[in-house]
Amino acid sequence: MTNPAAAHPDQLSPDTVVVAAGRPAREHDAPVNPPLVLSSTYVGTGQVVDGDRAYGRYSNPTWDPLEDALAQLEGATLPALIFSSGLAAASAALSLVPVGGVLVMPIHSYQGALVMAQELAAKGLFTLRTVDIANNDEVIAALTGAGEKAADMLWLESPTNPMLEVADIHVLCRAAQAVGAVVVTDNTFSTPLVQKPLELGADVVLHSVTKYLAGHSDVILGALATSNPELRATLLHHRSIHGAIAGPFEAWLALRGLRTLALRVERSQASALVLANRLDTHDGVTKVLFPGLPSDPGHARAKAQMSGFGSILCIEVAGGAEAANAVVEALCVWTPATSLGGVESLIERRRRHANEPDTVPENLLRLSVGIENVEDLWNDLEQAFALAAPGASTVAPDTEASETPAVSPE
Template identity: 40%
Template sequence: MTGFSTRAIHAGQEFDPTTGAVIPPIYQTSTFVQDGIGGLRGGYEYNRSANPTRDSLQTLLAALEGGAHAYSFASGLAAEDTLLRALLAPGDHVVLGNDVYGGTYRLLDRVLRAWGVDLSAVEMSDADAVRAAIRPETKVLWVETPSNPLMKITDIAALAELGHATGLTVVVDNTFASPALQNPLSLGADVVVHSTTKYIGGHSDVLGGAVILDDDALAERVGFLQFAVGAVSAPMDAWLTVRGIKTLPVRMHQHSANAQAIAERLVEHPAVERVYYPGLPQHPGHEIAARQMSGFGGMISLALAGGPQAARVLAEGTELFQLAESLGGVESLIGYPDAMTHASVRGTALAVPENVVRLSVGLEDVDDLVADLDAALARLAVRV
């Protein structure tokens, strides 16, 4: 197998045989002419069932995660919903972390629960707690590592072994790490999901999601639902995602370097109660992260000593760090999870502490990012 950077540039990206164009064209079409009834050219008939641009992205995603099959969707939640439909039936049960993305919990709790699916949220770093939460009707063990937003680290290999011992399908949300830093399938996971909107796309200009897996039978079910339900990525979205992937390795290297420098700078800051970043030696998941990741990523969360008001003031007080939902783009973003990305889990066991802000550290000069945060933190004493 070729190296990761080579795959990121070339997998599924053969030059156009007609013109020699280095970049494959965007097949911006809804349908395809047939050579007689049922005479499909290359197997293409309608954009929902297949499109060459989407196929090229799917080939690329499979190569990056080391999977046999990949499916691209209109959003990360569309990918998750399709996978869960393929895995679950009424009466089934899901075990997931008590710190997962709020949208994942909302999908299970407020959409799929009405169709007879139950769920339990547990501390994934506690194998005994995970084991105790598994029931006879449990079908899926859902792992998110690093988690959103408290950056908890789960030992993928250990959870995969535990899950397989009880016949579960082990799913890993690899959005925060990206395949440039972590490959869950090689650690024993059965399925990987992504919001490709984030680091994979990398430029805050496209929405998407992905499911990558090896199991042929499950892949057939996912592929059928992708076609039957139709939440596919559009050709332009697929093309933009491919374009973003070509720089994924170098971007993740710089995201990680910038985040590490910022985390080390803020860990002793008097206005900061705690820094959540797996690259810090004092992070409870540091050793596991160092073992299963090749870098610690660009996401940091901060608990402010001044409480919820200080967190809100900081989130609204930076300049280079722009206040916005989402993450993983080249530009730095700041968010207040309690009222933004995780508002749907307020009042539940998954509620994010109200003094926490989340940083998506971008690719700007790190000295400028540090200065921006230092200035905003210095203003807290005046405004709080």
């Protein structure tokens, strides 16, 4: 018997697909979970043809279930490709920009990808145009070239890291296609449960699997998904030749983590919305960035193209960087750390990283909301603000949810 998720992927809800996809065929005494295969070498005779594993740098049976599951979740018609890290996946995606070409990229992006693009541009491999991704006119002008060379690639990240700007994905994809540009969309923050970039017109979707997909802060992996056979073949060749392959154990762990993605996202999104609303009335906070707030500039777009608002929010702390640092140091439940998307709630001041853009405020804290009890998270924030700024007070919240240069931070 076949796997129902593989036989009827369009008939299942995404929160069912995360549980059902990538399972072995239903045969008598077959395992429920795919096995972990630890082998660098495969038996083979005769001419190597497409589909042969041949060698462990090209393929591994433990990769296949995860790649199939990610493709189903993103709505790709071809298996996804997993990489040794999110940055390795970004490197493969950037290889699609031709030498002498033009890349358009958000000024606020995952810093690893942005720094890589800046370094490649500095070597003269292509021209980099950075834009405010929430400004359609600015992005379209950069795509068309305004009298200069048109773009070859549009890199989207929505919401952006860390400023949470929301791109008008469908409109920008159409504008990119009009000039023949490939669109790569980093969907790490939203996950395929919240946003489907391929359905909105993107050509390639990128994930740091390390974050929400694996979800337990114990795996470093990346992934790319596309329905374009030529693009996939090029990306696969890049992975095989450049060697940024995933370890089978990491792939096995990531698939195990994926099984609870729907529950984790549901819980963390709900808590993020509660916390955003409460922080919005806090005397110690001068600004909250979260597309789930009706007052947020990206709210309408997020509501139109996302099924939720994600689990990341940012706040600007009254009193500047010193006060922001004091809040972080006073927390007990929240963990001060760079990553995001795990079961634990993480927080950090983003400008502690030397290569964070100057447009990111010094007092901005990024909060990755986990699955802890929301009241424990709130109480921890309150006591931290009280210790950091004893004069600060809060307005009674409405508990009902409403609508370094050499090191790249996550």
